[in-house]
Amino acid sequence: xxxxxxxxxxxxxxxxxxxxxxxxxxxxxxxxxxxxxxxxxxxxxxxxxxxxxxxxxxxxxxxxxxxxxxxxxxxxxxxxxxxxxxxxxxxxxxxxxxxxxxxxxxxxxxxxxxxxxxxxxxxxxxxxxxxxxxxxxxxxxxxxxxxxxxxxxxxxxxxxxxxxxxxxxxxxxxxxxxxxxxxxxxxxxxxxxxxxxxxxxxxxxxxxxx
Amino acid sequence: xxxxxxxxxxxxxxxxxxxxxxxxxxxxxxxxxxxxxxxxxxxxxxxxxxxxxxxxxxxxxxxxxxxxxxxxxxxxxxxxxxxxxxxxxxxxxxxxxxxxxxxxxxxxxxxxxxxxxxxxxxxxxxxxxxxxxxxxxxxxxxxxxxxxxxxxxxxxxxxxxxxxxxxxxxxxxxxxxxxxxxxxxxxxxxxxxxxxxxxxxxxxxxxxxxxxxxxxxxxxxxxxxxxxxxxxxxxxxxxxxxxxxxxxxxxxxxxxxxxxxxxxxxxxxxxxxxxxxxxxxxxxxxxxxxxxxxxxxxxxxxxxxxxxxxxxxxxxxxxxxxxxxxxxxxxxxxxxxxxxxxxxxxxxxxxxxxxxxxxxxxxxxxxxxxxxxxxxxxxxxxxxxxxxxxxxxxxxxxxxxxxxxxxxxxxxxxxxxxxxxxxxxxxxxxxxxxxxxxxxxxxxxxxxxxxxxxxxxxxxxxxxxxxxxxxxxxxxxxxxxxxxxxxxxxxxxxxxxxxxxxxxxxxxxxxxxxxxxxxxxxxxxxxxxxxxxxxxxxxxxxxxxxxxxxxxxxxxxxxxxxxxxxxxxxxxxxx
Ligand code: HEM
Ligand SMILES: [Cu+2]
Numbered sequence: 172x173x174x175x176x177x178x179x180x181x182x183x184x185x186x187x188x189x190x191x192x193x194x195x196x197x198x199x200x201x202x203x204x205x206x207x208x209x210x211x212x213x214x215x216x217x218x219x220x221x222x223x224x225x226x227x228x229x230x231x232x233x234x235x236x237x238x239x240x241x242x243x244x245x246x247x248x249x250x251x252x253x254x255x256x257x258x259x260x261x262x263x264x265x266x267x268x269x270x271x272x273x274x275x276x277x278x279x280x281x282x283x284x285x286x287x288x289x290x291x292x293x294x295x296x297x298x299x300x301x302x303x304x305x306x307x308x309x310x311x312x313x314x315x316x317x318x319x320x321x322x323x324x325x326x327x328x329x330x331x332x333x334x335x336x337x338x339x340x341x342x343x344x345x346x347x348x349x350x351x352x353x354x355x356x357x358x359x360x361x362x363x364x365x366x367x368x369x370x371x372x373x374x375x376x377x378x379x380x381x
Numbered sequence: 382x383x384x385x386x387x388x389x390x391x392x393x394x395x396x397x398x399x400x401x402x403x404x405x406x407x408x409x410x411x412x413x414x415x416x417x418x419x420x421x422x423x424x425x426x427x428x429x430x431x432x433x434x435x436x437x438x439x440x441x442x443x444x445x446x447x448x449x450x451x452x453x454x455x456x457x458x459x460x461x462x463x464x465x466x467x468x469x470x471x472x473x474x475x476x477x478x479x480x481x482x483x484x485x486x487x488x489x490x491x492x493x494x495x496x497x498x499x500x501x502x503x504x505x506x507x508x509x510x511x512x513x514x515x516x517x518x519x520x521x522x523x524x525x526x527x528x529x530x531x532x533x534x535x536x537x538x539x540x541x542x543x544x545x546x547x548x549x550x551x552x553x554x555x556x557x558x559x560x561x562x563x564x565x566x567x568x569x570x571x572x573x574x575x576x577x578x579x580x581x582x583x584x585x586x587x588x589x590x591x592x593x594x595x596x597x598x599x600x601x602x603x604x605x606x607x608x609x610x611x612x613x614x615x616x617x618x619x620x621x622x623x624x625x626x627x628x629x630x631x632x633x634x635x636x637x638x639x640x641x642x643x644x645x646x647x648x649x650x651x652x653x654x655x656x657x658x659x660x661x662x663x664x665x666x667x668x669x670x671x672x673x674x675x676x677x678x679x680x681x682x683x684x685x686x687x688x689x690x691x692x693x694x695x696x697x698x699x700x701x702x703x704x705x706x707x708x709x710x711x712x713x714x715x716x717x718x719x720x721x722x723x724x725x726x727x728x729x730x731x732x733x734x735x736x737x738x739x740x741x742x743x744x745x746x747x748x749x750x751x752x753x754x755x756x757x758x759x760x761x762x763x764x765x766x767x768x769x770x771x772x773x774x775x776x777x778x779x780x781x782x783x784x785x786x787x788x789x790x791x792x793x794x795x796x797x798x799x800x801x802x803x804x805x806x807x808x809x810x811x812x813x814x815x816x817x818x819x820x821x822x823x824x825x826x827x828x829x830x831x832x833x834x835x836x837x838x839x840x841x842x843x844x845x846x847x848x849x850x851x852x853x854x855x856x857x858x859x860x861x862x863x864x865x866x867x868x869x870x871x872x873x874x875x876x877x878x879x880x881x882x883x884x885x886x887x888x889x890x891x892x893x894x895x896x897x898x899x900x901x902x903x904x905x906x907x908x909x910x911x912x913x914x915x916x917x918x919x920x921x922x923x924x925x926x927x928x929x930x931x932x933x934x935x936x937x938x939x940x941x942x943x944x945x946x947x948x949x950x951x952x953x954x955x956x
Binding site: 206 | 499500503566569570573574577578604605607608609611612613615619620624625626627634635637638639640643647
């Protein structure tokens with residue numbers, strides 16, 4: 172497509188049209204995330220009380236998860252580095268690492284969710300200390316539960332779609348569709364993955380740390 | 382050329398259903414938009430039936446037999462569903478596809494000299510996501526509790542199970558609008574980037590037809606504000622389905638709860654830009670057509686563009702004028718009032734540009750021009766009544782009355798309808814290769830113009846007299862009883878208005894099959910979409926045109942023997 176249709180490259184330099192499209196999508200997605208996060212912060216400010224950071228959520232575990240996602244961003248960069256050098260094996264290896272990072276992230280998040288949803292006496296005590304009812308931590312657990320689940324679920328869905336997206340890219344890589352002078356789609360996928368990572372750091376800070 | 386797949390095996394599937402040709406996708410949006418326009422219009426007539434003849438059986442010619450309820454009359458529940466679905470359908474499934482979907486797709490590549498959109502596959506996906514969203518919306522009618530009934534604004538807590546409306550209707554509403562938003566975002570990415578990247582050589586921004594400008598600015602607003610409402614809708618949806626409490630407060634919310642007003646803010650942060658999203662394409666098309674049919678350059682075209690861009694910016698900071706009665710601080714109210722009234726400055730400037738384009742032009746009153754001039758009239762009334770709404774002191778009285786309903790039907794329904802009809806009449810020959818029947822078009826135009834004014838002006842009068850919107854039975858209140866005759870009159874005019882739209886539909890379909898075959902450039906317009914033979918092939922231009930003029934070189938004294946010149950033809954003697 173890119174080569175076939177004559178284009179004005181005067182604006183936004185030499186970025187391919189596909190990349191511009193992804194950037195625009197990131198702007199839009201960022202606005203959606205922004206609205207959810209700012210909305211949540213607004214509700215938190217006007218809430219009568221708010222659990223202390225770390226009193227219910229498992230911060231060390233999620234910090235590890237955050238580290239994992241940052242690593243997967245790093246392997247994504249390595250994947251790009253490999254194809255620049257026409258290293259097909261490296262490309263496949265690092266793409267697989269990146270996907271694995273995303274899958275493990277989702278697994279840990281699912282484990283955390285299931286732990287909250289099954290609940291128990293210990294969790295009940297923690298919730299009671301924070302002034303919240305019940306022995307399970309659910310989306311219905313006050314506005315705190317609403318904000319936690321909405322934000323992390325929306326992000327989780329992005330990781331999931333990122334994993335699917337990268338799997339498609341990986342299957343293309345296995346068919347050797349990328350070369351050192353044709354890897355635009357890989358870069359575009361990378362943009363999306365880094366964006367998800369960046370947003371997570373924000374979500375982690377807002378939901379878990381403060 | 383290799384980029385656009387000229388599939389040799391031309392199956393119906395790839396050329397008509399899952400086509401990636403922007404012209405085909407534009408037509409698909411057009412047909413779907415017209416379908417929903419008729420659907421929403423029919424609902425409007427039922428609403429009017431109840432307001433004029435409350436609790437009387439709906440006659441057969443309004444399909445009374447499918448309205449449930451006792452003896453075919455409209456029950457309060459059905460009435461609530463009617464006005465909710467009417468507003469929702471008209472705004473999101475009629476106006477949006479007609480102007481943005483159909484003409485955005487059809488015009489942008491043709492008018493800027495591109496072979497297609499930047500992302501043709503995404504474009505096709507956009508249409509089918511849109512289609513799916515419509516299916517989800519309408520399927521709510523098959524739920525035991527029926528479709529949504531919380532108003533097109535769907536304010537919580539009313540729109541939440543805990544807050545009033547039972548069943549899944551509201552969740553279907555939220556889901557369908559979310560899907561519609563996704564489709565809109567896909568379209569917006571395409572439109573914005575197509576204009577940035579695919580303009581033909583020589584097609585500078587200020588040489589783009591004003592219709593492209595309108596559509597482009599609309600897409601920019603879509604890029605910024607649809608994501609915001611998407612966030613609001615996601616929160617609303619999980620409030621409805623998972624029991625989160627973003628928009629519940631007080632007794633309704635166990636363990637804290639959120640704030641219903643947050644939804645109103647998010648809704649109107651998007652909602653006010655949305656009204657400009659809907660009107661900007663019309664402004665662009667009107668600015669362009671006035672020039673064509675006055676055979677004169679568009680007066681102050683650059684200023685018009687700058688004014689429209691200014692409005693795009695201002696429109697994002699005035700949402701509070703929908704919320705004057707929510708107990709906002711007087712200082713905030715005054716601020717929003719000031720900012721809102723500020724919009725009337727750029728609006729008036731380009732409005733006078735329109736009039737100046739007409740001034741001493743040689744006006745050709747073909748059907749597209751009639752509709753275009755109708756926009757000038759209805760938009761003037763709509764804009765002026767907006768000033769009353771924007772003034773806090775007046776609005777505290779006018780808010781949620783039929784006056785507001787009249788206001789936004791003038792600005793949105795009437796302006797957009799006439800703008801859409803102008804566009805259809807103007808580009809019909811390019812879309813279908815034939816002309817609309819001019820006599821039927823003119824009857825349709827005058828019938829619509831007269832009745833639409835009688836309907837919406839009188840609505841404002843009843844509102845000024847105190848009739849609230851969304852009332853099931855105004856006659857229940859003694860002080861509204863004197864308005865009964867007027868309500869009946871509005872309803873009868875609305876029936877005529879509806880009948881004239883059937884005439885349009887007949888003309889639209891009949892002309893497609895039997896209309897006079899159109900020449901390549903029946904209106905003698907300068908813009909690029911008229912340069913090729915019909916049918917325009919997939920890929921539009923065999924060679925990308927080189928543009929040398931702006932779009933408005935009408936009656937240029939340096940052109941011999943004609944009062945127009947294609948944008949690609951150099952005018953001798955012009956510098
Ligand atoms: C230039 C001037 C305009 C001004 C000053 C203006 C002002 C206002 C104000 C203050 C309201 C709130 C009234 C109330 O609810 O009490 C309102 C409602 C509305 N306006 Fe406008 N408006 C203008 C143009 C437009 C345009 C161009 C459109 C659409 C294309 C539009 C569509 C609407 C809609 C849909 C509503 C009502 C929404 C609802 O409550 O359901 N307005 N306008
Ligand atoms: Cu507004």
